[in-house]
Amino acid sequence: MTDAGLELQRQLQALTDRFAERLSLELPELARLAGFVHSREPEALGYLGEIRERLHRLAGSAGTFGFSRVGDEARLLEQRVDAWLEAGQSTESSLDQLGRDIAHFAEQSPAAPSARTPETERLDSHGEAGGTRIYLLEGDPDAATGMVQTLGNFGYEVSHFATAQALAEATARQLPDALIVSLSQDDDLQQAAAIQPNLQTPLPLLLINDRDDFDSQLAAVRAGAQGYFTRPLDITRLEQRLEHCLNQQQGEPFRVLIIDDDLELATRYSLALRSARMQVEVLGEPGRLFEALHNFNPEVLLLDVNMPGCSGPELAQTIRLNDEWLRVTIIYLSAETDITRQMAALVKAGDDFITKPISDNALISSVFSHAQRARSLSNALARDSLTGLLKHADIKEHLAVEVQRAQRSGKPTSAVMLDIDHFKKVNDSHGHAAGDNVIRALANLMRQRLRRVDSLGRYGGEEFVAVLPNCSAAQAKRVIDEIRERFAELIFSADDQRFNVTLSAGIAETAEGMRPNDLLEQADRALYSAKHNGRNQVRLAE
Known part of the structure; x- marks a missing residue:
């Protein structure tokens, strides 16, 4: 097992040990509450609601930590409490027996957790992703x-x-x-x-x-x-x-936000998802939801249904009030097995319902498939269909963000405007399908040659914009010049004809007090200079 796998196993075992300590405190408290019920204390009915909530949490969490018997028995007792509360006509003797059964369950020592190995080690076997x-x-x-x-x-x-x-x-x-x-x-x-x-x-x-x-x-x-x-x-x-x-x-790890008042269980889920190369944050206070959404920008939200002060469906409906978070996939996590209640939660707001306990692999598979769809939807809305690059408005937004960051940090950001030379001639001579092929090839080449932190957009037609944070104009020119040379070497074919295409580019660097539009205009003037002086070259703004 790799070092990362051993570390994951150590963290999972630490969580299991902490849950065992929690059981040693929760079960005696559950036995105490059950004593009021089977001894027919006047407050018996009042305690049933709290007993039901404690059983519900155990049913959802115990199996995840390896205490399968505790989880299974807690679920059966929770269902009996639900049935008694819903019937309303049960006899005192049936309530007395229910209390005795709960007390008997709580007074037993839980068996040691079943042996578990990390199901979820997903380490990249291809080495560093430097040269693909x-x-x-x-x-x-x-x-x-x-x-x-x-x-x-x-x-x-x-x-x-x-x-x-x-x-x-x-x-x-x-x-x-x-x-x-x-x-x-x-x-x-x-x-x-x-x-x-x-x-x-x-x-x-x-x-x-x-x-x-x-x-x-x-x-x-x-x-x-x-x-x-x-x-x-x-x-x-x-x-x-x-x-x-x-x-x-x-690619970039999927971003998952977990909201659950049971922090140990949420941490367990977090470890499983992180081992599958997902980026995870855990939130135990629903009141900090919007702060977390803005700062973390999750693609998937795992949401506990039963939380004190705010239910999962209520929280989901609050999220859906805001159009900017409509792309976030909401998955409910709960020990609730009643299909009617599950459907009621989904109808209000939500995309899927996962029943606790859930294995690591099942959790990863479900979250991965939803995250993949969420990212595809987000890309379809924000990106150009031909190239997969950001659309005009979105690349300008990225430019504004990076210019503001450059003003705060004092580190330069460079804006690049690129244009395919004589593109109309390509369309006229070889057809629009060939022209689309050229545009797509340049987009792919730039994605391969630029960094992950750089932003790329199709500004319009055959014109592109690149935003390079923490990069001077001189550094950007070396990178864009290499892209220009590589692009000129690409061989395109249409109707048995082979041809090459070149590009021109202009680059501008941020300065103190400069606005995003000013930076873009400087890059555009540098591009015009490159075109005017013979094309197939990269010019810096003067």
Whole structure:
């Protein structure tokens, strides 16, 4: 087990030990309250509500920490209390028996927690994501040379293998970040697919084939392919799919906010989700909700249904009053098993209902699928459909945020305006589909070459804006010049014609008191200067 796995196991065991201490205090208190019930004290009915809440919490949390018997028995007793309270006509003898059964349950020593191992270790097996390593299986040497060069211009480290056997041997020595397999022999697909079952996390697999029929694509899906392309190959589309697959596997962690008054249980969930590379914050006070939403910007909210002072559905409805948080997925967490009550909570506000206790893997799977949909929805609303970059208004908003941050920190932010040279000629000569391909290729290239902290937007048509925080204009020029050179080397094809395209760019750097629009106007003037002086160059604002 890795050091990270051992640390996770240590933290989980510490939480289990703390929960055991909590049981040693809660169970005697539950026995004391049950004593009032079965001894027919006048306040017996008044204590039933508190007993029900204590049983409810145990039913939801005990199983998560390994005390399965305690959780199961607590759930059965909670259901009996509910039935007694709802009937309203039960005899005193049935109430007396209920009190005795609760007291008997609470007076038993809980069994030691069942042995658990961290189900949730999800450590990246591909090393650091600095240079993205791609293994390419291609039997045609000329096709392989072109793909290696083009993908290299996009920033990938590509290793070419002529046979499936050589690919399998290389993968056994060192894992790549993704596989691209060009099918030329009948057993190429089977040999490439055979690599995956032995891996902790399957690799993104893209296939290239001559055939475009249903059976071939079905076979690709069964082999674990996440992309399927036919010859002649549109390598720009292949690179875009490759980037999408890698972003899913190596992209920014999903952000999850947990709101639960049971902090030990919330911490347990947090550890499980963090082990799966999610970013998690825990909030025990609902009153700090909006502060947490603004500061953390979660994609998924895990919300306990029963909390003192404010129920989960009430909190969810409060969130839904604000349009800016409509994209947040709300998942209720509760020991409630009554489907009618679950549906009532979902109807008011919410997207899913998870019943406690839940295993680590089940929790991760549920949260991951919801977070993935939430991010896809957010991207669809904020990003350009052709390039996946931020839209005009959104990149201007990012620019404003970074300019304000630069004014506070005193560190420079650079704004870059880029424009594709003679783009109208590309559309007129090769068609709008080819023009779209060029735009998409430049967007993909910039995403690969810039940092995660940089913001990229399609400003309009063939014009782009990049915002580079903590970056001087001189530093930005070196980066953008490299992108310009790489872009000029890309080879595009349309109607059996091959062609190249260039770009021009202008760069401006923040200064004291400068407004976002001023910065953008300076970059735009520098871009005009680059165009006016011959194009295919990068100019700094004067």
